[in-house]
Amino acid sequence: MRTGVFLRRAIALSLLLFGAALVLTPFFWMLSLSFKSQAEIFTPHLKLFPEALRWENYVAAFERSTLLRFLFNGFVVCAGILFFQVMFALPCAYALAQRNFRARSLIFGLVLAGLLVPFHVTAIPIFLGLAELRLLNTYSALIIPFVASVFGIFLFRQAIAAMPGELFEAARVDGLSETAIAWRIAFPLAMPAATAFAIFSVVAHWNDLFWPLIAITDSSLAPPPRGILYFRDEESGTDVGPLMAAAVVVVAPMIVGFLLAQRRFIQGLAVGGLKG
Template sequence: MALRVLNVLCLLLLVLVFAMPFGWMLSTSLKTLPETMIFPPAWIPKQPVWENYAEAWKTGPFLKYFMNSFIVAIGILICQALTIIPAAYAFARYKFAGSNLLFGVVMVTLMIPAQLIFLPVYLELSALKLLNTHLGLILPFASSAFGIFLLRQGFMQVPEELIEAARLDQASEWKIIVRLMVPLVKPVLVTFALFSFIAHWNDYFWPLVMTTNETARTLPLGIAKIREVEGVATWNVLMAGNLILVAPILVAFFFSQRHIIRAFVYSGVK
């Protein structure tokens, strides 16, 4: 009984640690500017100021930023699905000369920071006239070494007998991938999709490098403009903008958490 109580207390502590920043962000976004400056700070605003969200939205073309972020994040997801699924299946189920070496090369790319390769990528996209375009923000991330690794591990856990049975039924390799393998590793695929969506929805560096005007700029760059327009002291408006930024991520996590839990449970059982 004591151990169970200790476990519950530890879980509550973890929840508090992770939830506190979001609670503070929400609290600050509903305060007046003077309330954000008082010390000691108050968690609950005296009078919620919902106008902070409207003010943050009006600092720039936020609808355009929002749509750009959505197009880029979903476009990257689609491209990654088209590349990592067949690649992971090939690495998991085919043994060919140099397969281990090629997989090692894929894994090595995980250790290369984006800041190291952004210049050649920038020059290449500039030569292709893809700067300030959605395609220019999508193509550098059209595949994912982490995604290939994650799906390969999932595909390797599928019994070989199932694949052999499908081949005996004259199923093509593409049909095996689409109708058999992908549904079996759906929790893993959804987990990767969430990680990818969060990473590229929040990405600040690449859109900053690859865009010079408002044509394809994304929401994180729009949030950064609040400080330029309103001044560095307007933390209430800035936090309102950050909540606008994080809201789609929370929605995506809410709808995918069941699959994430299943992915970890499935991996643990296997």
């Protein structure tokens, strides 16, 4: 009996390690290349580890491009999108979860349908609208199309629906308005879901290349993926070391952020699935 349990655990662990290796290998290779010289990168022999750590690639990455500007743009865009997404998603989710009104099921069904529509379908109408408003090549062009998130509404709605209704009834008896209940009671209790949603949102928009390619042409407004594209095309050419160093700098904040918030991330996903 114990042998069977041990064997199953060993197989499961082996599969997990294999899957982790597949996922992490590209990141490890990127990190390894960022410390190698040009000659070492293009050697005919495969070397997983650099012969010596060459920090000059990182120095070149900052000297040959406005990498700090790209990172700043990414922070502004991601923070702006996340702020407005939460501002819109939480009240909508609270109403769908804890208020009874006509067409509530229909509206929630439309939210679920919205999850099936990829952004690429609406990209051209949004682009034309922003062009008419003369908002292209601005931070607004990078933020406005994403301020309403159906995924955020769904995730917050699931978390708030799992909360006891008596808690909100008691708050109403105490004289709190619906807005105050949503922000002072529901939002703190839904913080794990908010953390999970924040990770999804920031990672998605930090790594987004499709929309910045369409909405901006000014390199001073480029977020990190668009900035890396400028760096590759105009600055680095075939100088792979600095390019990989720049890629490591761009990816590092996302990895650190996830490691710091992984516990709340898992809690948020678990709570979000408790009640349909």
